[in-house]
Amino acid sequence: MSVLIHRIQDHRVVRWTLALLVAVGGGYLLGKWSLDPSKIRLLMFGGLMLLALPLAIRNPRVLMFSLLIYLPFLGFFRRMLIPVSGWSSYDPLVVFSPVIILLMGFLWMYKTYIRRQGINKEDDTYLFKLVRWMIIIDLLQVVNPLQGSILTGFGGIMFYVVPLFWMVLGRLHMTETWLRRIYGTVCVIAVISGLYGLKQINLGFTQFEEIWIDIAGYAALIVGDGSRAFSFFTNAAEYTTFLVVAIVILWVYLLRGHVVQKLCAVLFLPLLMYCVFMQSSRTPVILTSLALAVITVMHAKSKMGRVLALIIMAGMLAGAFVWISKIESSNELIAHQVNGLANPLDDEHSTAGIHVAMFVNGMIKGITNPIGHGLGFTTLAGAKMSSSGDSSEVDLSNMMISTGVIGGLVYGLILLETLRRAFRMSHHNTTVLIVFGILIATIGAWSNGGNYSVCAIIWLSIGVLDRLTLTQGGIRQT
Template sequence: MLSLKQLLSHGLSKIGTFGSRIALTNFLLMSPVLMGSFSELARAGDSLSLPVHYALAILIFAIIWATLEFSVSIGTVIMLVYLADMGWIRRALIPSTGYISNDPITLISTFVSLLYFLRLVVLRKIPINTAISKTLLPLVIIMFLEVVNPLQGGIAVGLSGLIFRLGPLLWYYVGKMRGSRQMASLLFFVMVLVSVFEIIIGNRQWFGGFSEVEKFWIASGGGTQSAGKGYFRPFGTFLSFSEYVVVIVIGAGLCWVSFLQKKYIYIVPFIALFVTLFVSSSRGGMVSIFLVMVVMWAIQGKNYRAWLPRLAFAVVVALWGITFGLERVKEVEVDDKTQILVNHQIKGLSDPLGKDSTGGLHVGLITSGILQGFRVPTGIGLGAGTLGASKFGAGGGSSETDVSDMFASLGFIGGILYVVLCIRIFIGISKYWHDSRDVLALSTLALMTACNGRWSSGGHYAQSMFFWLIIGTMDKIIFEYYFMNKKSNPDNERRSEILKAGASS
């Protein structure tokens, strides 16, 4: 005969299993509804407008929120795939509803993370049990306060900062509270699939030409870049070329990590991603992927002392490889259109400090952003420097990196807090990799390096959400790893305390 406690435990486990099944069932049942909505939109003509976008946003939000409640792994995968395809969804709606600048479907990720965070606040369950979480909470409080900073040009600009800067960062708490090793592994794998899918679409856009709706998107100010001579760079299913490039770098970096872990099949997608990245003519993207390759190989050393000499050796090999590779690429014959991008890439990589280099401009913007935090100690507002600033009247733009943006937006206190947060994230995950050799830690370090100083980049919806979700999950995994080691080795802890006491005396 089972006791009441055993009955309750058994019942709760059944409910948990049933909940997961319900979540999957809801997703499978709601998917045809979502697809049907797109079909109706296609047949509806020009009579539909903004209300349809709100209705669609509510529907997608409801699906993702309900799924997250029962299965965080399925819910976060749906969220990631949705954000990666959000540009395609917005363009697909243009023939029926027209181009909408402030589209509500871009708000879904922020609403999910914000509501989850507010629920933790109400329940008094905000985690502050690690160095990262203790640094993040005061930073979040400052960011909330900066939403109403009058210097940014109005509350609309502040709310845009909440969407572009704070919303992605709050995904940390979803990972911290509900993340798991299985979820992180699944998300890394899905991100590789997303990046491979993106280069297929991107190469179709470049070599096959843009569709009519993609041309309209470009003409309406879509976030792509000119390639010269009337050509535009591809952007896949994303809203912008810049996020397209970052996701390719992340995918290539994760493939490189798998290759280093002797999963040699991953070299195939890595080569495809690397070549596409080169042909895209993104110099920053190429620098990022070389950094990933060099750093990830260097930290394969067994201890910290081996990392620095391995890094120096890898840098020398990488520089030689770039020089040798560029000479070989010059001999490759490609079509005239692609030659424009290849020549731009070769020129930038072979002469990074030349007269055509924009490196000095980037350094100037970063320095100016940091100094702004000291010139205006209260900051100029969370939304300053985001896309919302130009839309709602404050003007200005990003200062190139998160650190300089945070100094300018939050003042020197917020900027310093963000720097401390970044350092603690890097040290925590590096130490965990050194101690555990967990491939999840190596993949996270590859992700951090691939993002290259843009961890909370406004407008990079999929990248930013993915990044902070993984950081939160890893913080949870790392805490549990050291907590369990300490718990299983109480004698070691006691011995450490005795040694400290002896040293102090």
């Protein structure tokens, strides 16, 4: 067989004939599919793949940057196509970015482990070892029969393995300079998205957005007579978390940036903070406040300065809490937000107790079933393909449920080691201070695969952070 293949490759006429047949056949299929509106998404996926695959080989850094621009607008593109090609939960546009990252990630694994190129000892870290072990555990859990169909396990790869590959590829290809470019781009997209989100709240949704809301049955979007925004994103939670990431970046710009960055922070921080407040979700507000307080304290150069910053931030947060608790408004979104923040322990106004119970139950499920329920069990794949899917809405407890005690332990160590590295380096590195703030503001949702764009930013940042500990020192390698 190999001899025959070599002869075909060496025979110019046969080679060009086969190429012509492929071109004609492909052109025929493209022409046929272009007349079928239901194939538009598939055609777009094919076109994007043709653009992405050469970049994956020649310039993966540019490709990854492009994907980070694509992901925030994914939901908008999908909804905009509804009047033309209808709606499908199994949209190829959704899997475009994960497929590219998986191809690049598995290619790295092939080169590293199959072709035995290996990892230089001086280029390895404890965090990188943990991530590699987590990838192996996740892949083993794909075939766990407790999750039902193996398709559920394969679906789980998109939500749990892809983020880890973002870390690996960020560590391999990205630099601190590129990460700063990414953060600047995030701020630009956040401002545009925030304005569009306010338009949705105050002026209503477009026709194709209303159609999507009806199809999806998006009950979490409605708060009394009002409705949360989702802007260009796939859901309201992803939109809110993206705004939170941008707020953290701009806050660090305000503290440590140059003149233009400080000016941008002064101009756009109030807008983004208002947008987050109007999402009527308490957890992002609380975690953002915590992250900004920690960043401010970490920014101070001396112990006395940190104590003073801590006192000032505590006073500001207390004052903000008192001010918010006195707000009275007929706007349902504002009223819902105020009642939840002012009464955090009241089950009538706050869901904090429910979220804590879900986290605890998730940890217990992981302990009582130490082998795990399967990779896709706690993901959207589990909800779509399995009648027994479940989620605790916190990544650590979800890992306990999906991958059992061992997977939960490894993931917990990844969380701790990442925070330790970011904390140690954030004193003298502005980029790492941003990373540390993002990690705090999104704690509990680092591996929320449904937040496609935010999840990619978080794990790419972790990859660059791990690389910086090698090039800039400050962390003892173990």
